Amino acid sequence: MALVADPSAVCRRPLPYPGAPSTMAAMPTCILTTADRHWQPHPVTPAAADVTPDLHLGDETGGSWRGWGGCFNELGWTALAHLTASDRAAVLDRLFGAGSDLDFTFCRVPIGANDYSLDWYSHDEQPGDFAMERFSIARDRQHLLPYIHAALARQPDLAFFASPWSPPTWLKQPPVCNYGTLIADDRHYDAYAAYFVRFIQAYAAEGVAISQVHPQNEPVSTQKFPSCVMTGAELARFIGQHLGPALERAGLPTEIWLGTLNGPETDERKWWTTYHHYAGLVLEDRDAARHIRGIAYQWAGKHAVQATRLAHPELPLIQSENECGDGNNTWQHAWYVADLIQHYLINDAVGYVYWNMVLEPRGLSTWGWPQNSLITVDPATRRATYNPEFHLLRHYAAIRPGARRRVCSRPWASSCVAYRHAGGTVAVLRNPYPTAREITCTADGQAWRIALPAHAIATLHLS
Incomplete structure (x- = not known):
């Protein structure tokens, strides 16, 4: 059940970080959350040095963690507008404030409309304007840019990647926003x-540096909301012969990432949406591959993560859009999100991006899809509710940029991720079972024991 939190209580994590006093280093400290109790101190006790552990934290592996984040959507900003100025500031502090609950550092921006825009728009709907002389971000100055600037005021080093859901309609066949494909000439x-x-360039002029662009959101799927189907061959051609050279000619440092891929699918589309039809095919194209600096997956793209890591360990990989639920914001779905995070992180993803940070009750999109959010703002009461996925993500947010994953082993490795910082280790450990469990852990010459209630998640800090 979602609980209404005191919006004025911006909780700082009272756990050891680089530079914390060494007096806290003797035994891990632990914070625990269950469905009805959030962010509670929890005891950790010593175990015998010769114990056979249920969980062992080993050596470092993979790349450096880049960050957690969410997507800036118009309906999120209009939901926040229902709050008083002080309550809105408190919500933004808990999302973006340095050292705060979530401390987001890596976020997504739509290029034109997505399904959580107020309605369809692109930045140039003038047919035949091939030189983009009528291009304008005037619409974004109404909602998205104020939202982004409010975040930047709290997190000046916030990084952004951007992707379109649909090109301008006149560039498509048929010329509509919500299905079709880019005209291939x-x-x-x-x-x-x-x-x-x-x-x-326009966003840079507004003080927002776009560090990455991803050519197409979910190119596998035709949707009732803004979308555009592109094959792997079309993505390779567009990146290698057009987008990459255009960014080079403009002298822009913005990277191109292959994203945001939502295949392979597991339904009837499986015959034409495998890894080899998208990431594999595009990265085999030399012209495209020389421009690509990373890969982003979401939704059914999770099935291609392992193949991608095996084939291209040199390229960083992120999860670009958390699966959205049904607007009921249940603890059960939060637990599913924890499984998603586990899957991506143990396969060396270096970033994880939530979808809607803030919505009104039911989370209904402009195109009629109810979805979850971290925070719900009720226009009737003008109050913010912090939902289960907020409390869940708060545990994982202890993993900070620059940390490197530690290899977990033994039976409980399937329910744990651990990262080493300059001054210690953060481990996020879950009990996925319907009964309480006692787990013995070893790391860095220490052995300790923790009792986890059923369906609990814990964050531990080891100095």
Whole structure:
């Protein structure tokens, strides 16, 4: 059940970080959450040095963690507008404040409308404007940019990646926002590449540096909301022959990532949406591959993560959109999200991005899909409710940029991720079972024991 938190209580994590007093180093400290009790101190006790552990934290592996974040959507900002100025500031503090609950550092921005925009728009709906002379981000100055600037005021080093849900309609066949594909000729591809360049430049002029662009949101799927289907071959052509060269000519430092991929699917589309139809095919194209600096997966893309890591360990990988639920914001779905996080992190993802940070009750999109959010704002009461996935993500947010994953082993490795910081280790440990369990852990010459209630999640800090 979601609980209404005191919006004025911006809780700082009272756990050891680099530079914390060494007096806290003798035994791990622990914070625990269950469905009805959030962020509670929990005891950890010593265990015998010669114990056979249920969990062992080993050596470091993989790349450095880049961060946690969410997506800036118009409906999120309009939901926040229902709060008083002080309550809105408190919510933003808990999302973005340095050292605060979530401390987001790596977020997503839509290029034009997505399904949580107020309605359809692009930044250039003038048919035939191949030079993008009518390009404008005036719409974003109403909702998205105020939202982003409010976040930057709290987290000046916030990093952004951007992706379109649909090109301008006149670049598509048929010319509609919510299905179809980009017209596959050089003139239209060049115009679309110029659209990206103009977006990056326009946002830079607003003080927002876009560090990455991802050419297409969910290219596997045609949707009733803004979408555009692109094959792997089309993505390779667009990146290698148009988008990459356009960014180079403009002298922009923005990276191109292959994202945000939502295949392979496991339904009837499985025959044409495998790893080899998208990431594999695109990265085999030399022109495209030389421009690609990373890969982003979401939804059914999770099935291609392991193949991608095996084939391209040199490329960083992120999860770009958390699966959204049904608007009921249950602890059960939060537990599913924990499984998603576990899957991505043990396969060396270096970033994880939530979807809607803030919504009104039921979380209904403009196109009629109810979805979960970290925080719900009720227009009737003008109060913010912190939902189960907020409390869950707060545990994982203890993993900070620059940390490196430690290899977990023994039976409880399937329910734990651990990362080493300069001054210690953060471990997030879950009990996925319906009964309480006692777990013995070893790390760095220490042995300790923790009793976890049923369906509990704990964050431990080891100095």
